[in-house]
Amino acid sequence: MTYLEVRSLSKRYGDFTALGDITLDIAEGEFVCFLGPSGCGKTTLLRAIAGLDPQSSGTIRQKGRDVSALPPAKRDFGIVFQSYALFPNLTVADNVGYGLVSRREKRAAIAARVVELLAMVGLPDAGPKYPAQLSGGQQQRVALARALATSPGLLLLDEPLSALDARVRLRLRHEIKALQRRLGVTTIMVTHDQEEALTMADRIVVMNHGAIEQVGTPQEIYRRPASAFVADFVGSMNFLQGTLMAPDKVQVAGVDLACPGQDGLTLGQKVNLCIRPEDVRVRDLPQGTANRLTVEVTELDFVGAFCRATLKARATTDVAMTADFSSNLIRDLGVERGTQLDVALPPDRLRVFAA
């Protein structure tokens, strides 16, 4: 069931278009990430949904109710900011109970709810402390508890993890995701961190220049990027310049490579042929394997769990691509700089975009 409907939403500052004609549906209970580089409009869209920075035009419906013209206080959402925005002069318990006090609930009921919320975010003993006495990760959990205290229908997270250490960030990713799944609250998270989006989201909305580039599950976004921007922004990607010779054939530096059939492009057009470094195959290449090439390893960078190799086809010297080789593969085949290898570019892993 559609919980949030965004229709033709635009936001302009003078001549600058921060959001151009955004249309988006979010289902109830879904975890959606707005992903994009800074300045792409993802935070602007989130703040428009909250009513904090209203759109210039367009409509937003939440649970069937038109909230487009409502001030934030009349909408139904909880929000967590990158800065946490915890009230420094109130204890953790008072922070979490802040929204409950004004609902004229009984003091005992509020206290019980605060205890429940603090236990939920894994900070059962933090109640009497002040925010400054907590670590960043703990503060972020308190902010989350405060946002969830009033049981909002929509949870908005504005770069909630980007001010934290890498380790804490990894742990909180899982905790937030698990909590969201348990509560079933519809959640929108803004992030510029693709890994965060890929691990946490049910669906990702990739944005650039105030427009939506692609909406899809993490697998769809990663495996079948809809545009060169998405291909480049999410994960690592090789861009090989070539020419479209047939609907399913691209010529790169004189070599014809098979690819999935294209219908949106014209023959003879300049294109980019894209493949992810981990999709370059080295082993199990029987006779007749498509897109088989002999290459030379010109650079080999040790990255830890794997090595990133720079490969150049023997036929040419100016087309290079990178490939990720596991440590096992490096050891088994004795790969080092200057080694010659046979590799294959599996056609089903290739993407073609207009150059």
Place this chain on the structure above:
Amino acid sequence: MPSTKVGLSRDDLIMRGGVVLLAALLLVIVGLPLWALLAKGFEDRDGKFVGLANYVSYFSTPALFNSALNSLHVAAVSTVIVVPLAFLYAYALTRTVLPMRWLFQGIALIPIFAPSLLPGLALIYLFGTQGFFKALLGGGSIYGFDGIVIAQVFYCFPHATLILVTALATADARLYEAADALGASKLRVFFTVTLPGAKYGLISAALVVFTLVITDFGIAKVIGGNFNVLATDVYKQVIGQQNFSMGAVVGMVLLAPAALAFVVDRLVQRKQVALLTARAVPLVPKPKPGRDFVFTLICTLVSIGILAILGMAIWGSLIKYWPYNLSLTLDNYDFAKFDANGWDSYWNSVEMAVGAALFGTALMFTGAWLTEKTRGFHVVRGVVQLLAFLPMAVPGLVLGLGYIFFFNAPGNPLGFLYATMGILVVNTVAHFYTVGHLTATTALKQIDPEFESVSASLKVPIWRTFSRVTAPICLPSILDIAIYLFVNAMTTVSSVIFLYSPDTKLASVAAVNIEEAGTTAAAAALCVVIVLTSAAVKIVHLLADRFLLDRLQAWRRR
């Protein structure tokens, strides 16, 4: 495409209502009095419109026009003396290792707690007709140009020093390390790193001193002799000759340089970018015996000068009959013998200062909050900002004169305020509005801008967040504003000299009157009482800041 018009919540309506009320209030206490003053300059004594006639007669009367030149001359010379002196002192405080740094810092601030006529009185004791060191002047007289400049240097010194300490304190140690690593000489480092870093502070200090001197009334009144300046001319036209129109014209002439200095300062400040980024490493001076000795010597000499002037005023106030009977007495503190109001004027001052501190602080902080946090509504907020900045550019005498014309005008429904304690409080709050507003705005800008978003999402009314979170967090700044208002209300002469009634005469004004009547000792005694009161309040504030706030604000501790 139809554009979205977002509805207003109850919070929005209340805040907008508050902003409108604030704009109306500022219009009444700042805008309209200045307008009344401007209009008065175009009327003759009977209130008929005469166009520029008053201005023509002003500029064609050499006696009047000369005062304007005198004012500029005194201001320029004082600025040239004060700014380098304050720079050396501020440099010593921030960039060298001084023994008892806190003491030097405290001594530099002393003049702030005194009414401006205090240094004038001290100079009379030292160099006046019957002064101790009169012989040092040869045949010259301290009354006039020299006396005004010396007293102004004392009076303006702390203002310039405070600005320059701030400018010099914000230094990035990494720049100095880089310069050292590159082998730059000390002199080169000073001219390429230190001075450019303090450039805006120097300009600001010069403009502030220039404005203070031009607009000050007390010093020129006490020690000016026959050397007329704009500020004394306004007083003479209004009080002496009851020529209000000409008083208004002189007031406008007085307003011009002050307003110009203010505009220049704003333009310069706008160019200034934050020198101190979050990653800057604060500069901590290392001991260096030779340099430290020289600067300790400089600071000691300056401090002795400040203490000598203050000490002279205190001593003079305790002496029976200068210079013939130097035995000590408290008779001069029996003010009833010199002025009909006796000690009442002192208690009036305290009452006025407390009133201005309470009412002014509440207004300035709430006002700054409304202007900062109201959503949309840009035009009215802009009007408030403009009216809040205006008082900084307006000399106290000019504002006071505007108050006479506005509140005393027949038919003004606010006329009942005239000649009451109320108008003194309102005038003082208006006169010092800008600094309080800026202090509050700065404090508000430092707290997380998303507090209001969070409250809105939690459906908590915005005023609840104001009273439970915003105001408690800003408590130190709120106290700063209150103390600033109290001290200035105690010491100000210029803005209130036209507005008191026999029942509401203030201590600073009484001191001017007593001095006018020829009793220097009693005037000095009254000034000493004012200094002690405002300094005591400041010390209590510092102690409270240190011990009480620490307890109340446990949440600041990590």
